[in-house]
Amino acid sequence: IRDGRSFVTRRVTGIQDGEAIFSMSVSFHVQDDEGLEHQDLMPPAPQPTELLDRHDDATAEDKAVYREWDNFDIRIVPREKMVTNDYLAAQQRVWFRYRHPLPDDQVFHVATLAYMSDMTLLGSSRVPHRGVQAQGASLDHAMWFLRPFRTDEWLLYDQTSPSAAGGRALTQGRIFDLKGRMVAAVTQEGLARVGRVLPKDQYARQDK
Numbered sequence: 001i002r003d004g005r006s007f008v009t010r011r012v013t014g015i016q017d018g019e020a021i022f023s024m025s026v027s028f029h030v031q032d033d034e035g036l037e038h039q040d041l042m043p044p045a046p047q048p049t050e051l052l053d054r055h056d057d058a059t060a061e062d063k064a065v066y067r068e069w070d071n072f073d074i075r076i077v078p079r080e081k082m083v084t085n086d087y088l089a090a091q092q093r094v095w096f097r098y099r100h101p102l103p104d105d106q107v108f109h110v111a112t113l114a115y116m117s118d119m120t121l122l123g124s125s126r127v128p129h130r131g132v133q134a135q136g137a138s139l140d141h142a143m144w145f146l147r148p149f150r151t152d153e154w155l156l157y158d159q160t161s162p163s164a165a166g167g168r169a170l171t172q173g174r175i176f177d178l179k180g181r182m183v184a185a186v187t188q189e190g191l192a193r194v195g196r197v198l199p200k201d202q203y204a205r206q207d208k
Contacts, residue, residue, distance in 0.1 A: 006030050039146075042176040044083045048095035048154045051075040069119060073097050076120065079127075090161035092124040095154055102152045112151040113184060117143055117173065122190040125161035125169035135193040139168065142187045149175075149183035167193045 001009040007029050014022030054074050077093040084091050096116055102108045122136050149155065156176045163170045169192035175184040 001025075006033060039182040040174065042156060042180040042182070043093065043158050045077050045093050045095070045156055046081050048073075048075050048097075051077065051095065071099050072116060072119065073099050074119060088160050089163070090124050090127045092120070092127050092159040094120050094157040094159065096120075096157060097154050098152045100152065102150070106148055109149060109151045110145055113145075113149070113155075113175070114143060116151060116155075117141070117157075117175070117184070117186045118188070120157065121159055121171050121173050121186065121188050122169065122192075124159035124171050124173075125164050125190065125192055127161070132194060135191055136169075137191040139189045139191060144185045145183070146185065147181050147183045149177050149181075154178050155183070164192050167191065 001011055007027055010026045010028070012022075012024040012026065013020050052075065054076075073096060075095040077095070082091065082093060096119065098112055098116070102112065118138055118141060122138065126132070126134060126136075154177075157173050158176065159171060159173045161169055161171045169190050171188045171190060173186040173188075174182055175186070177183050
């Protein structure tokens with residue numbers, strides 16, 4: 001779309017069986033720009049090593065859901081161990097990392113985090129609705145990569161859902177490394193219907 005001195009922009013469309021099933025806009029930025037610097041503090045959370053691996057602390061149903069994520073170590077911070085903000089409607093924190101060493105090339109880590117950022121985020125919208133069955137699926141997803149990072153090292157995903165209404169939920173996430181640096185930010189809109197729950201393998205096939 002555009003080639004500038006500091007930024008380039010691209011549009012990608014994925015087509016399957018003659019139909020567009022995926023659309024993405026991407027902006028790339030040179031690495032050596034200098035400018036203002038600040039960030040929010042990383043919220044308090046127990047260290048990931050203090051939490052159980054999901055593989056060791058999961059029901060048979062959970063293990064089936066997480067099977068596609070076997071290469072990822074995902075540890076949700078228990079509610080009783082979270083410091084929450086009374087002004088936020090729904091909050092969740094998750095430690096995660098890729099289980100195996102990755103090359104040093106930052107492109108591998110950016111691509112891996114793009115995949116990882118979809119994990120568990122929509123679940124933050126269900127925190128105030130424990131026990132309510134809801135049909136969920138990602139509708140749109142935006143990411144900003146802020147600082148270099150490694151996805152084969154622990155990252156804290158601070159998640160919130162500021163609103164859910166009309167069968168859709170808005171979710172947001174901030175991702176921090178172990179040094180407390182904010183390395184990425186995420187916003188996602190997802191399906192949050194009740195009353196029409198489909199098996200998980202049908203979510204991708206339904207008309208959103």
